[in-house]
Amino acid sequence: MASVRRVSSRPPSAVGPRKFPSEGFELIDPATKFEEETLPFYRKEEYYPMRIGQVVHGHYQVVSKLGFGTTSTVWLARDLRDQKFWAVKVHINTLKHNQELEIYRHLADTPCDIELAKGKQYIRQLKESFKLKGPHGDHDVFIMTPLALSLSHFLGARRGQPFHSGFAKQALSQILYGLVYLHDMNVVHTDLHLDNLLIALTENSTMAEMEEAELCRPSPRKQADDRTIHTSRMMIGGGGPLTICDLGHARIGEKHHGFSMPTQYRAPEVILDMEWGNSIDLWSTGLIAWDLLEKEPLFRIYDNESPEQNDAHHLAAMTALLGPPPPEFLARSEKTAKFWSEDGQWKGPVPLPPETSFESLASALTGEEKEMFVSLMDCLLYWLPEERGDAMHMFFHPFIGNNRSSEEPKESWA
Numbered sequence: 001m002a003s004v005r006r007v008s009s010r011p012p013s014a015v016g017p018r019k020f021p022s023e024g025f026e027l028i029d030p031a032t033k034f035e036e037e038t039l040p041f042y043r044k045e046e047y048y049p050m051r052i053g054q055v056v057h058g059h060y061q062v063v064s065k066l067g068f069g070t071t072s073t074v075w076l077a078r079d080l081r082d083q084k085f086w087a088v089k090v091h092i093n094t095l096k097h098n099q100e101l102e103i104y105r106h107l108a109d110t111p112c113d114i115e116l117a118k119g120k121q122y123i124r125q126l127k128e129s130f131k132l133k134g135p136h137g138d139h140d141v142f143i144m145t146p147l148a149l150s151l152s153h154f155l156g157a158r159r160g161q162p163f164h165s166g167f168a169k170q171a172l173s174q175i176l177y178g179l180v181y182l183h184d185m186n187v188v189h190t191d192l193h194l195d196n197l198l199i200a201l202t203e204n205s206t207m208a209e210m211e212e213a214e215l216c217r218p219s220p221r222k223q224a225d226d227r228t229i230h231t232s233r234m235m236i237g238g239g240g241p242l243t244i245c246d247l248g249h250a251r252i253g254e255k256h257h258g259f260s261m262p263t264q265y266r267a268p269e270v271i272l273d274m275e276w277g278n279s280i281d282l283w284s285t286g287l288i289a290w291d292l293l294e295k296e297p298l299f300r301i302y303d304n305e306s307p308e309q310n311d312a313h314h315l316a317a318m319t320a321l322l323g324p325p326p327p328e329f330l331a332r333s334e335k336t337a338k339f340w341s342e343d344g345q346w347k348g349p350v351p352l353p354p355e356t357s358f359e360s361l362a363s364a365l366t367g368e369e370k371e372m373f374v375s376l377m378d379c380l381l382y383w384l385p386e387e388r389g390d391a392m393h394m395f396f397h398p399f400i401g402n403n404r405s406s407e408e409p410k411e412s413w414a
C-alpha cells in the first residue's frame, strides 16, 4: 500500500466536485493481479467499478481508496454539502443477506445501559446506508467514520517488533470496553484479530491531505477491461482510540452452533462443533494480547491442504499449552473422542508437541508484570468457555490496570 504522510493541505474551497487527474499516474501491468484481484475468490463482476473522482448518492465525492476485503472495497469520500470526510464501504453485489447491516440495525434498535453504552465509541459506527446501482447488480453502501491504520499494519510498520506493555494494556482495555457493550447488546463479534482493529484518526487534516495527495500525485492503478483498480492508501495521523471493525460475521443471540472465527484464532469449542457463545471473543482477545506483546504467535496455520489435519495440530498445540481438557468439556461433543481418551490422554492423529506453558513462552515481560500477564492469559485461554473471564471482569484484570473509580479507558495512546 502507498502511504501518505504530511503534505501541504489546502481545504477544498469549491462546493462542487473536484476534477481528479486522468494522467500522471503509474499504470500497473494488466497481467499483474492487483489489490482485490489477489483475493482467492475474487470475481470482478461482484465488485463495484468505483473511480476516484466519482460522486455517489448525489453528494459523496470519492477522493481516495482506503482498502478492500472479501466483501467490499472501502473509499475516502468528501460530502460536497459540508466538506466532511467519510469512509464509504461498497459491498459486493452478491451478498444475499448483509449481516453487518442487520447487526447495525439491531444495535440501533436495542436499548442499552447508559454506562455500558460508552463502549460504543470503540465500535465502528454506521452513519447511513443506501444501495448503489452497478453494471452487474445493486451494492449495499455504508457511510462510516474514517479511521487510520489497523493494528496489523501498525505492527508491520514496526517490522514485527511487538508493542510496549503500556500500549498493549491500553489497546486491550479499549477492546474489552467495546466487547462489554457488544456482549451486553447480545452480539458476538466472532472475527476479532489485528486486521479488524483500526486506530481512530486524531488529526482531521489527514483526510484533506489524502485528497490533495491524490490530486497532486495520483496513485498507481490498473486499467482492467471495464474498470480501474486503484491502489489503497493508508491514513497515518491516528493516535485515537482503537475501533473494532467488521461486524460482517457477528451473530445475535447467546447460543450458536457451527463454523465460525478465522482459523488461527478459532476457539476449541468451535473446532469441536460444540455450542458456542460470546466467550469465543474472549479467546480471540487472549490471542490478540499475545500478538501485541510477543513475536511468535501461540497458534498458527499448521496445514493449508487439510482442514482436518490442521484442526488436529491446533488441538494438539492447545493441549501441550493448556494441559488436557476437563471431562466436562470432553463430554460436550462426540468429536472429542477422535483426539482424547475419556481421561484426557491425547490420542489424536498427529503427535503431541512437548508440554509448554505461558510462563515459559512469554518473553516480553518480567517480574510481577509477567505474572499478571500470565494470569490474564490463564483467564482468557481456558478450555471451558463459561470459566473464561467475561469482558467486564477482564477489563478490571490487574494486568490491564483499570480500577473501578476510573472506569473508562484512556482516550488516546500514552
Ligand SMILES: Nc1ncnc2c1ncn2[C@@H]1O[C@H](COP(=O)(O)OP(=O)(O)OP(=O)(O)O)[C@@H](O)[C@H]1O
Residues within 6 Å of the ligand: 066, 067, 068, 069, 070, 071, 072, 073, 074, 087, 089, 124, 144, 145, 146, 147, 148, 150, 195, 245, 246, 248
Ligand atoms: N472506516 C474505515 N476507515 C479507514 N479504512 C477502513 C475503514 N473501514 C475499512 N477500512 C479499510 O478497508 C479494509 C476492508 O474493510 P472491511 O474489513 O470492513 O471489509 P470486508 O470486505 O468486510 O473485509 P473481510 O475480508 O474481513 O470480510 C480494512 O482492512 C481497512 O484497511
